[in-house]
Amino acid sequence: MKEKFRWGIIGCGLIAPKFFQGLEKTGEGHVVAAASKSIRCARRLQKKLGVPQVYGSYAEMLDREKLDAVYIANTHAEHAAAATLCLNHSLPVLIEKAFTRNATEAEEVIALARARNLFCMEAMWTRFNPSTAKVRELIAEGTIGEVRDLRAAFCVKMPPSIKTMPWNRMYNPYLAGGALLDIGVYPIAYAHMVFGQAPERISSSATMAWTGVDTTSEYAFDYSGGRRAELIASFREDRPREAVITGTKGTIRIPHFYGSDRVIVTRFGHSPETIQCEPNGFEHEIREVHRCLREGLIESPLLPLDETLETMRTMDTLRAQWGMKYPGE
Ligand SMILES: NC(=O)c1ccc[n+]([C@@H]2O[C@H](COP(=O)([O-])OP(=O)(O)OC[C@H]3O[C@@H](n4cnc5c(N)ncnc54)[C@H](OP(=O)(O)O)[C@@H]3O)[C@@H](O)[C@H]2O)c1
The missing domain is CATH 3.40.50.720 (NAD(P)-binding Rossmann-like Domain)
Structure with a gap:
């Protein structure tokens, strides 16, 4: 080794x-x-x-x-x-x-x-946290039945400060700033994991900063059989940064879904059960890189490059719906 x-x-x-x-x-x-x-x-x-x-x-x-x-x-x-x-x-x-x-x-x-x-x-990094592995396991075991719906929010209010200035990368179109690429990417990638596919239909809305990038954006994704994801990302407001997955038999709630240490499972008709997981951290994704390098893999089966590409395509579609382009595109 x-x-x-x-x-x-x-x-x-x-x-x-x-x-x-x-x-x-x-x-x-x-x-x-x-x-x-x-x-x-x-x-x-x-x-x-x-x-x-x-x-x-x-x-x-x-x-x-x-x-x-x-x-x-x-x-x-x-x-x-x-x-x-x-x-x-x-x-x-x-x-x-x-x-x-x-x-x-x-x-x-x-x-x-x-x-x-x-x-x-x-x-x-979210994909490799133990809590995310637990969510995948619970879904695969059918704990909440067939997954019907995902709601996820990543909203963090940035008060007027250096971070909200146009030259900062968050708000700067030349640096591909905006809520979508910075934080919206988390719920979008999460939806891809939960439904195992890219959305079949996308509708969305965005509030733009004067610099031309989105400060708040909301996305509704439709999948076959009436399954749906409703996601929001924002630099303008705080909200509980959680994901809730609803299935035919129950729900899984993940507080701070992008870096959580616990998941809360509710089987309909029963009390919620909190499952404590190993602490989150970058070490999990890094160990996965090392495992792949040792085994001669050129991509991780947990986050294949085609999935990353689908996420990028979804974000392109969203930006096209708002007429948001980065300079030089
Ligand atoms: N995984 C996570 O939890 C997480 C959290 C935050 C951010 N991120 C991602 O990590 C990356 C870096 O984020 P960060 O928060 O570390 O960003 P940051 O501190 O604002 O900047 C990181 C680097 O980007 C370049 N840069 C920043 N502002 C620039 C400017 N105005 N003009 C030219 N270059 C500039 C600089 O690169 P040089 O040093 O090379 O000049 C800087 O050191 C982004 O892709 C971000 O989305 C991930």
């Missing part, structure tokens, strides 16, 4: 430390280098975490370091270029959500990874 995986990080922002700590928790690898477009940013991360080597250029890190895999955590608009760079350096990639800006970019990254026989996965 491989001793320790040597990881590089691209993008030295807010989420990079969470990956670093998740990797340490696995006990299976270390971050050996990190790169930012700004060497100051990279040095800040180095000081905070003790990353051995940092670079002010992505290409320089890839040229100089001996890496086993790269975690890509810059803006959505930069994911495709960074992934292409890594794959062309023969390096497997774990790419933060949203995978790319749009389905066309996703297709190109996926085609390159497959052509070069290299591992590639969207870092949709």
